[in-house]
Amino acid sequence: MVDRSLRETSPDALHATLAEAAGAARIWSSLAPGARATALRAVADDLAAASAELIPLAIEESHLGTDRLTGELGRTTFQLRMFADLLDDGSYLRASIDLPDSAWPPAPRPDLRRMLVPLGPVVVFAASNFPFAFSVAGGDTAAALAAGCPVVLKAHPGHPRLSARTGAIVAAALAANGAPQGTFSVIHGDEAGRSAVTSEHIRAGAFTGSLQGGRALFDLACARPEPIPFYAEMGSLNPVFVTQAAASVRVSQILAEFATSFTLSAGQFCTKPGLLFVPADEVSDALIVEALATHRSGAPLLNEHIRQGYEYGLTALTDHASVRTVVGDESSASADPTPSVLATSVADLLKASDELLVECFGPMSLVVEYADDEELLAAASAFGGQLTASVHGEEDEAIAPQLLEILSQVAGRVLWNGWPTGVSVTDAMQHGGPYPATTAPLHTSVGSASIERFLRPVSYQTMPDRLLPPALRQENPLGIPRLVNGEREVV
C-alpha cells in the first residue's frame, strides 16, 4: 500500500498551496502578535501531547534513540514557546520613533516611525538529522510563523510519515487558533521544493542541509526575476584547536570529550567537531584508541542516502596518501558503522586542503598533529566560513588571543574549552557563519534572533495616529519596548 504522504506534490497541488499561502499572508501577518503567540503555544501543547505517537514514528524513520528524540521534541516545543514569549514582549519589532525636529540637520525632520513587518510566505526545507527541531515544526517554521509569515514546508524524504503527522498537528492547532487556511502546509518532492523557491508567491526561503543542496536552491532564489533572501545552513567542519599548554595538562580528558562529541547521534550534527588539532608531541595513537574505548559500538545512520555519502566520504579520506587510520570502521559491510578516527599533520593538511577540508557527515573525525604554535596559527588561518570553532587552552597563554582573533573572523560561534555539539536555544546564540557555513552571514538559524530573517523594516512618515500600526501609536497600546529619539521610551 502506498503511503499518501510519500507522494510528491503535483504541480497543480503546489500551485494551489502557494496561492493559499499568499492569501493567508495578509490575515496571519495582521493578527495581533499576542494572537500569533497563542497559536504557537497551541502548536507546542499539541505536539507535546502527541509525543507517545510521534517519538516511535521518529525512531522508526530516523533510527535515532528515544532519549535523543525526546530531548529534541522538548527543544522543538521550547522553541515555539520562546517565540510566543518574544511576540508578547514585542522588542523583536524594533519599534523606533523619531519625533519631528525643526532643527535637524540639514533639513527639518518629519515624524518618522519604523518597525519590522513580515516578509510574506516562506518556503522552509526540513533537515533529515533533526526530525523535530529542524524539520516540520522546527526552528525555521517557528521563526517564520512568529514573524507573521505563512510557511510552505518542504518535507524531508527521510521521515515522510512523521512529517505528515507533525504537519497535520501543526496545521490543526493553527487553524483552531485563528490562522487562515494556507498559513501552514507541507509539500513533498525535490521538484516541488524547487518550484516553490521560484514561485512569485514566496518571499524568502530557509534550508538546513548539504552544501550542494543549499547552494543550488540559493542560486535559484538569486536568479529569480525578483530575487528573494535564501537562508541556507549548509554545515561546517567545526575545527577544534588544542593548545600546547592545554594538551600538556589534560590531553586524555580532551580526547575523551572529543570522542563523546563527534560520536554523538552517530556524528550526524552540523556542529560535529570534524577536525581536532593537537600538538604532535602530546598525542599518540594509543591515547586516541584509549579515548575511543567506550565508543566502539556501531549506530545506524539516518537513512541509506546519508550512509552512502558517509561511506564514500570516509573511504576517500581513508585512502588519501596523507591520512592514516588510527581507529577504523570495525563494522562488516552491511552493519552499522562504528566510529573512526583518522590522522594527518598540519603540513599534509595544508598541502591537500581541497581533499581533506571537506565535511564527512557521520561518526568520524580527523586528528591533525601540529609541530609548533606557528603551524597551529597557519592551520587556523586556513578555514573558510564555519558554524563553530573551538579552542581548548589555558587562558594566560600568549597564543590564545591570537587564535581567537583568527577564528572570530570565520566562525559564527567561538568556544573556549567546550564542544560545539549541543546548540543552546537562547537570545545570544549564533548558529550561522560566513559562506560556506551559510549563505547569509548576517543571520542565525537558532535562537530568538532567527526571527529577523523573516522581517523587513517599514517607516511611516507623518502618519495620523489612528492610521499607524498599533506598535507605533503614540500611547503604545501594545506596551512594547520602543526607542523614541534614539532613547529607550520610559513607559
Added chain:
Amino acid sequence: MVDRSLRETSPDALHATLAEAAGAARIWSSLAPGARATALRAVADDLAAASAELIPLAIEESHLGTDRLTGELGRTTFQLRMFADLLDDGSYLRASIDLPDSAWPPAPRPDLRRMLVPLGPVVVFAASNFPFAFSVAGGDTAAALAAGCPVVLKAHPGHPRLSARTGAIVAAALAANGAPQGTFSVIHGDEAGRSAVTSEHIRAGAFTGSLQGGRALFDLACARPEPIPFYAEMGSLNPVFVTQAAASVRVSQILAEFATSFTLSAGQFCTKPGLLFVPADEVSDALIVEALATHRSGAPLLNEHIRQGYEYGLTALTDHASVRTVVGDESSASADPTPSVLATSVADLLKASDELLVECFGPMSLVVEYADDEELLAAASAFGGQLTASVHGEEDEAIAPQLLEILSQVAGRVLWNGWPTGVSVTDAMQHGGPYPATTAPLHTSVGSASIERFLRPVSYQTMPDRLLPPALRQENPLGIPRLVNGEREVV
C-alpha cells in the same frame, strides 16, 4: 592634459588596492569604536573645511545648484558624525549576554555572549545624483567605515575630479587618525568595479544607481564561489495616491506640491514621485498646467548619459498610445529639458503596465486618473517593491486604512500627506524596499540602521572574561547598552 583621476584603475593597481584593504581590515576592525568615531569626525571636519573647494567642483561636474550641494555636503558631514555618535553609544553592537542556566530546557545553557563584528572589506559604488551624500564620502562609505570595514570606493564617472579630491581628503583624515593604509581607497572604471565585486578580498558590496547596473553587480556577487551580500538601491516609481476626499478639498494645493517635488533637482532623485493617482472628476489638464506654472524653466541634467536616458524614456512614454501629454518638454533639442507631465487612466495603465510602470529619471511625472475607489485600490495593488508610497487623504476616510495596508506590503516608507523627496537621516528612516527597489529588503541605505548591512553576529561560548572582546566583558568596560538574560542591563 589627461586628468589622472579619469584613468581607469589597472588590474595590477586594483589587485594591490584590494590586498591592502584586506590587510587593513584586521587593524581597522579591532580599533576601539571610539577611535573609529574620532576618525569619522575628522573626515567630517576636513570635508566641511574644504567646502569652498569642493562645492565649485561639484557644481561644475554635476550641474546641480549651490544651495542644493551645500545642503548635501552638510548632510554628508552630518552622516559621518551620526555614525561617530553611534559608535560612542555602542548599541549598534547589539551586545547580548546569556548567563549559564542549569535549568534551561532541554539542556543546561552555557555562558553565551553575542555581538556584531565587521564583515570585512566592502566595495561601495558611488551614485551620480548625490555627488556628496551617496558618493565617495556618502552614507554607504560612512556606514561601512563605522562598522569597522575598509572601503574600496568605485567612483562615479559623472564627477571624477570631485571623487578624487574627496577621496584624498577622506584618506588623509583617516590616516591621520590611526587608520592603516588601505582602510579607504578610490578606484575608477566599470571593469575595476566588477573585478572588485568578485574579489576574494571583498566581503560585501553596496550600490546606488540603476536597476540594470545594480542587478548585474548583484548577480556577480551571488555567483561567486563564495557569495557575498550585495546591497543595491536601484530606484523606484514612488507612487502617490490622492483620495477622493483629499482631492475634493485641496486638489490645487496637492498638484502644486507635486510639481515642486517631482521637479526638485530636475527630477533626479530615486524618491521622485513618478506617478500621481488622482480622481478623474477632480483633476483637469488646466489645473495641472496651472500647478506647473512656476516650474517651467529648464535645468541641466547631471550628465550626458542621464540626459540621453531621460530623453529616451520620455519619448517612449510620450509616444505611447495610452498616454497624452499635458505639459510637454518646451526646450529645443540642445537646451536643458523643462518639466513634463503626462497623463493616462488606471484602466490604460494596468493594460500596459510593462511599458508604463517604468522609472524615467528626470523632470517628468505621470498623472493617472481613476474613476472610483475600486480602481484606486486596483492601481495600488499593481506595484512591485518601492522605496516609498504616499497617500494624500483625510484620516477618517474608509479607504485610507485599506490603501495603507496595501502600500505597506510593497514600500519601505509610507507617507501620509507628504512627499517622498527629502530623505531625513535618522534612526527611524527606512530607505529601501522589496525588489526591484533594492536587492536587500531587510536593510536601509539611509539612517543609523544602515550600519547593520556591514556587521555579522558572533557568539562566544564559555569564554574567560579576559579573552572576550571588551564589549562583552562582565564589567562592561565600554559602558554600552547590553541585554543580559534578555533584559536591559542595569548599569
